[in-house]
Amino acid sequence: MTRLFAFTGRATTGLLVAGLVTSGLLPGSAWPTQLIHVGLLMLMVTPITRVVVACVGYLREGDRLSALLTAAILMLVAAGGYLATR
Amino acid sequence: MLTTVSFSLMAMAALGGVVAGSLGGMLGLGGGVFLVPLLVQGLGVPMPQAVAVSLTTVIATSNAVSGAAGSRPLINLRMGFMLELITAAGGLLGGVAATLLPQRTLMITFSVVMTLMSVITFLRRDHQNALPEDADIGPWGGRYTDEQTGRLVVYRLDRLPVAVGTSFVAGTLSTLLGLGGGVIKVPVLNAWCGIPMRVASTTSAFMIGVTATSGALIYFGRGLLLPTLAAAAVLGVRVGSMLGLRLARIWPPRRLKVMLAVVLVLVAAVMIARLPQ
Numbered sequence: 326m327t328r329l330f331a332f333t334g335r336a337t338t339g340l341l342v343a344g345l346v347t348s349g350l351l352p353g354s355a356w357p358t359q360l361i362h363v364g365l366l367m368l369m370v371t372p373i374t375r376v377v378v379a380c381v382g383y384l385r386e387g388d389r390l391s392a393l394l395t396a397a398i399l400m401l402v403a404a405g406g407y408l409a410t411r
Numbered sequence: 412m413l414t415t416v417s418f419s420l421m422a423m424a425a426l427g428g429v430v431a432g433s434l435g436g437m438l439g440l441g442g443g444v445f446l447v448p449l450l451v452q453g454l455g456v457p458m459p460q461a462v463a464v465s466l467t468t469v470i471a472t473s474n475a476v477s478g479a480a481g482s483r484p485l486i487n488l489r490m491g492f493m494l495e496l497i498t499a500a501g502g503l504l505g506g507v508a509a510t511l512l513p514q515r516t517l518m519i520t521f522s523v524v525m526t527l528m529s530v531i532t533f534l535r536r537d538h539q540n541a542l543p544e545d546a547d548i549g550p551w552g553g554r555y556t557d558e559q560t561g562r563l564v565v566y567r568l569d570r571l572p573v574a575v576g577t578s579f580v581a582g583t584l585s586t587l588l589g590l591g592g593g594v595i596k597v598p599v600l601n602a603w604c605g606i607p608m609r610v611a612s613t614t615s616a617f618m619i620g621v622t623a624t625s626g627a628l629i630y631f632g633r634g635l636l637l638p639t640l641a642a643a644a645v646l647g648v649r650v651g652s653m654l655g656l657r658l659a660r661i662w663p664p665r666r667l668k669v670m671l672a673v674v675l676v677l678v679a680a681v682m683i684a685r686l687p688q
Contacts, residue, residue, distance in 0.1 A: 372620035
């Protein structure tokens with residue numbers, strides 16, 4: 326899992342750099358913006374993925390209190406997002 | 412709203428990202444308190460777009476700090492999740508209180524509290540939050556090996572009501588003033604609750620990313636995130652956080668606490684400077 330997060334970090338940086346460079350080389354093209362969007366989305370889902378991974382880990386270890394805390398945080402984040410878009 | 416981003420604007424955002432990332436790596440702060448005024452007042456970026464970029468850099472800081480090999484043993488996930496839950500509850504109250512309290516009063520109160528915290532952090536700069544190796548760490552404590560000394564550091568979360576109350580207030584103020592909670596939680600956890608500076612800052616850095624994510628996704632979904640500006644700022648954060656993490660590893664906790672005290676005073680000053688007329 327650590328390797329996966331390290332890979333997503335490098336991939337995010339690569340996509341953002343590629344997006345910025347191509348935006349200079351190909352003005353008016355939609356490609357650079359799309360590359361940056363993918364990079365930013367990868368960046369944004371990483372913290373939530375970490376919480377999900379922690380929650381699953383706690384469940385496997387039988388640490389119910391920590392699993393409950395992480396599940397509650399995920400629900401709050403989801404609820405906040407849902408309420409804010411309404 | 413801004414639709415095109417010049418090269419100089421991207422360069423300034425990247426520099427702001429370097430500062431925010433350094434603060435995150437060293438002290439567990441998101442850096443939004445500096446980045447938002449820089450973008451809005453310094454570079455003329457409209458507030459919603461500046462907040463969107465700032466939230467993205469907070470996530471980048473959090474990812475960089477919590478993904479670094481040296482940081483992982485320092486992150487106390489259990490304590491972080493517990494306090495994050497309280498912070499989120501405080502955030503809900505902040506959403507309600509935002510319509511009832513004058514922002515000017517809040518900002519003045521916040522600045523006074525920050526200044527007091529700065530003084531306390533400075534006065535307690537030599538205080539060590541380490542217990543004997545066989546000490547009971549309780550449900551929220553932890554252990555890690557200090558990279559500088561090679562010794563095992565054992566700690567416990569003391570004064571739980573203070574930690575819980577502070578997290579609640581941090582959540583409320585985060586919503587009311589658009590700040591990350593790290594600037595409030597890190598000094599309190601370190602000065603009063605027995606948490607070592609490095610644990611408080613790395614755990615805070617991890618959690619601010621979770622807090623910022625839902626907000627950032629909303630701004631992104633509404634098309635308020637300027638892609639090239641955010642990309643430049645995030646790349647700046649990557650550079651800054653590497654620098655901040657390196658400094659946090661080689662600097663003694665005493666120096667980090669003095670740095671934190673200075674940053675808190677600066678935050679208070681920025682807040683006073685931004686007071687609405």
